[in-house]
Amino acid sequence: MVLGGRLFYIVADSLQQRQLVRVPLSPPRGMDDILPDEFPLHRRLVETVRLLFRLYGYREVETPTVEYYELFAAKSGEEILSHMYVFKDAHGRQLALRPEMTAPIARLVTGKLSKSPHPIRLGYVADCYRLDEPQWGRRRRFYHGGFEIFGSKEPAADAECLVIFNDFLARAGVKDYFFKVGHVGVQRAVMTSAGIKEEDQDRVLALLDKGRVEEAESLVRQHAGNSEAVQLFSELAAHPPGPGFKTLEEVRERLGQLEPAARELENLRRIIELVSQNIEPSRLKYYPGFARGLSYYTGFIFEAYGSGADIALGGGGRYDGLVSLFGGEDIPGVGFAIGLTRVMQYIMDKEGAELGPDTPLAYIAPLAEEVIGHAFKAASEFRRAGIPTELEPSVYSASESIRRAERRGARFVVMIGRREAEKGTVTVRDLVERVQEEWRADEIYGQAKALLEKVGVGV
Ligand code: AMP
Numbered sequence: 001m002v003l004g005g006r007l008f009y010i011v012a013d014s015l016q017q018r019q020l021v022r023v024p025l026s027p028p029r030g031m032d033d034i035l036p037d038e039f040p041l042h043r044r045l046v047e048t049v050r051l052l053f054r055l056y057g058y059r060e061v062e063t064p065t066v067e068y069y070e071l072f073a074a075k076s077g078e079e080i081l082s083h084m085y086v087f088k089d090a091h092g093r094q095l096a097l098r099p100e101m102t103a104p105i106a107r108l109v110t111g112k113l114s115k116s117p118h119p120i121r122l123g124y125v126a127d128c129y130r131l132d133e134p135q136w137g138r139r140r141r142f143y144h145g146g147f148e149i150f151g152s153k154e155p156a157a158d159a160e161c162l163v164i165f166n167d168f169l170a171r172a173g174v175k176d177y178f179f180k181v182g183h184v185g186v187q188r189a190v191m192t193s194a195g196i197k198e199e200d201q202d203r204v205l206a207l208l209d210k211g212r213v214e215e216a217e218s219l220v221r222q223h224a225g226n227s228e229a230v231q232l233f234s235e236l237a238a239h240p241p242g243p244g245f246k247t248l249e250e251v252r253e254r255l256g257q258l259e260p261a262a263r264e265l266e267n268l269r270r271i272i273e274l275v276s277q278n279i280e281p282s283r284l285k286y287y288p289g290f291a292r293g294l295s296y297y298t299g300f301i302f303e304a305y306g307s308g309a310d311i312a313l314g315g316g317g318r319y320d321g322l323v324s325l326f327g328g329e330d331i332p333g334v335g336f337a338i339g340l341t342r343v344m345q346y347i348m349d350k351e352g353a354e355l356g357p358d359t360p361l362a363y364i365a366p367l368a369e370e371v372i373g374h375a376f377k378a379a380s381e382f383r384r385a386g387i388p389t390e391l392e393p394s395v396y397s398a399s400e401s402i403r404r405a406e407r408r409g410a411r412f413v414v415m416i417g418r419r420e421a422e423k424g425t426v427t428v429r430d431l432v433e434r435v436q437e438e439w440r441a442d443e444i445y446g447q448a449k450a451l452l453e454k455v456g457v458g459v
Contacts, residue, residue, distance in 0.1 A: 365416070
């Protein structure tokens, strides 16, 4: 029974009693079903990510959706911790739905994969959960497609991340996009020079990430041992973003004699130099005041934006201390996650990507009860040839079968009546060109192959 279009009553059969239970017909708030019309686009994005795993040498892994809460509590940052789904299991253990995948991947590198030769490149496609306030592009369940490299401190590893993301966006068909790049190593070096402890630095960077610049500055002022560093921190935070190399020069000048910060900046320059062969310079903007919410970042950071929405399509950066935090060796890491759900919403709503379900290419229609066996056989031959094929389990007239095939979006309807069964043939009608042929049963495979070549689609 449908109530108000959304609520549904079902009769639940328990051992003791039958009772009426009210079940909402929609998933929990902020979570989405992926429906047949949407799935091909979702799958195309996921397949693009998987193609890039192969092309760039990342080995795909999967970890459970549920992890111990402590895995994330260690270093995911206040912002994420306060938005986590946390619950206890029957034994009182505290568990969480994963809000991101870098910590689970670092868990693997610390444990089961600790003997793998370096660098270790790992990839994943995973649904993540955050109790964010649902809105456009911000969901409580969303997909991350991610790439992580462990065991290299070299800027070429950071640069590879940007190049892969650029490759993804180009293949996904995002037209107008750019990368916001930054380097928390520079801000951290400035804060270290002022004697600010790492945990306080994390808090400052988290505030910067949320755009709460004044609060970040006042925290720096509160913990800093010298006013020069406070001034420098504020100048970096306020420095206008701009094209990569030009802005690097401006910041370099400002850093003056502060060697540790200048070294971090040099690292950023090298990364930008390395990617400039693959990524148009106009797509790279350096934001000296940029920080990211996860507190494990130690160096280069970046996010991708489409020009149609002021919301990141993905991001990542360098996190050199993460593995040692879990008790492993001191293995450096850099990586990023593409927000696949957000990218999908972006290309649908801002770039007009078309939706539509997977459709069969052939629709097999038995026209009499006694030919169903023949229809089964014919369907197998079509599939053997690689043609997506739907078999109609009921019997309809020829005209009704054609109507049904059209409604399914099929290109060919394959009709088998008593006459065809006796002659050992099938009738194949092309619903686009409106022509019809009769094939012998033993030539179905060959003919179907030829059809596939002609229409140029298949699986
Ligand atoms: P983060 O782990 O926060 O760096 O997230 C990486 C990317 O995942 C972001 O840039 C977004 O594209 C995507 N993302 C993060 N949170 C959400 C969310 N609540 N809903 C949809 N996408 C998200």
